[in-house]
Amino acid sequence: MKSIISIHHVSKSYEGRTPVTALQDISLQINKGELFGLIGPDGAGKTSLFRILTTLLLADLGNASIDGMDVVKDFRKIRMYIGYMPGRFSLYQDLTVEENLKFFADVFNTTIAANYDMISPIYGQLAPFKNRRAGKLSGGMKQKLALCCALIHKPYILFLDEPTTGVDPVSRKEFWQMLRALKEQNITIMVSTPYMDEAALCDRIALIQAGKIMQVDTPAQVIANYPFRLYKAKASNNYRLLETVKEQDNILLSYISGDQVRLVFKENDRRIDFPGIELEEVEPTIEDCFIQLMKNESD
Numbered sequence: 159m160k161s162i163i164s165i166h167h168v169s170k171s172y173e174g175r176t177p178v179t180a181l182q183d184i185s186l187q188i189n190k191g192e193l194f195g196l197i198g199p200d201g202a203g204k205t206s207l208f209r210i211l212t213t214l215l216l217a218d219l220g221n222a223s224i225d226g227m228d229v230v231k232d233f234r235k236i237r238m239y240i241g242y243m244p245g246r247f248s249l250y251q252d253l254t255v256e257e258n259l260k261f262f263a264d265v266f267n268t269t270i271a272a273n274y275d276m277i278s279p280i281y282g283q284l285a286p287f288k289n290r291r292a293g294k295l296s297g298g299m300k301q302k303l304a305l306c307c308a309l310i311h312k313p314y315i316l317f318l319d320e321p322t323t324g325v326d327p328v329s330r331k332e333f334w335q336m337l338r339a340l341k342e343q344n345i346t347i348m349v350s351t352p353y354m355d356e357a358a359l360c361d362r363i364a365l366i367q368a369g370k371i372m373q374v375d376t377p378a379q380v381i382a383n384y385p386f387r388l389y390k391a392k393a394s395n396n397y398r399l400l401e402t403v404k405e406q407d408n409i410l411l412s413y414i415s416g417d418q419v420r421l422v423f424k425e426n427d428r429r430i431d432f433p434g435i436e437l438e439e440v441e442p443t444i445e446d447c448f449i450q451l452m453k454n455e456s457d
């Protein structure tokens with residue numbers, strides 16, 4: 159498959175009293191038409207990578223290209239073909255829905271009418287509120303408007319930085335349906351998220367932590383690559399259970415996930431010195447894979 163976003167050995171640090179290494183030797187290829195997820199917690203380096211790819215920040219080392227255009231030399235050209243939705247949607251709070259959209263259309267020397275077909279399925283939901291100021295919209299509505307603004311010049315590559323952070327679960331679900339529909343129109347989408355459950359909705363994902371890519375694969379293959387048998391345990395007090403198992407030498411991994419403790423045993427010794435626990439083998443989730451890879455990196 160043809161790659162449309164190519165990243166080669168990109169590194170980025172920020173100077174300051176405490177210098178921060180935000181990206182360490184990142185290499186990635188994103189294929190044409192892919193819905194690609196960059197999955198990682200706050201501070202992992204997602205925004206830094208997005209800003210380098212959208213020509214807003216220079217890498218210290220390495221290079222990247224968008225559809226054959228270099229992010230440094232060809233930055234003007236790239237900006238015409240990409241759409242970027244930054245984290246914390248960059249809307250003008252005092253402008254109305256329609257004024258925001260018109261502003262972004264003007265920036266790209268186009269009009270809402272000329273590109274209405276591109277945004278109509280999403281803008282249709284916003285139309286009843288077109289005279290409302292952006293600052294008075296709900297999180298889900300802001301998110302839809304920000305997506306329309308990123309799409310108004312008909313880009314064929316979209317960069318969406320944490321578009322679902324702080325948005326309610328229903329809007330999150332709707333948003334992913336919109337992304338699927340955009341993918342059907344042959345738009346390549348690179349999207350970042352700290353929500354591990356959203357990883358399953360991508361064609362391929364990169365798991366990023368502390369500026370390093372730990373694994374790149376399809377969500378199903380990331381799960382298939384999990385190297386251990388994983389168990390869930392429930393007890394009357396999960397925190398006490400966790401403290402107990404951390405003292406035991408037959409436990410390789412232990413952490414709380416939701417209402418249970420997740421456990422990986424060394425070899426086959428499944429002894430737990432805690433009364434009345436229920437133990438059951440489970441399929442790993444992307445979050446389990448992430449935690450295991452993080453542990454690998456720190457060992």
Ligand SMILES: Nc1ncnc2c1ncn2[C@@H]1O[C@H](COP(=O)(O)OP(=O)(O)OP(=O)(O)O)[C@@H](O)[C@H]1O
Pocket residue numbers: 172173174178179180198199200201202203204205206207245320
């Ligand atoms: N302008 C800056 N100056 C100094 N440090 C920075 C700057 N921008 C980001 N960082 C630091 O670089 C690291 C990576 O930040 P980045 O914003 O790229 O990560 P992220 O995964 O997008 O996280 P978040 O969701 O919190 O923005 C973090 O430790 C962050 O504090």
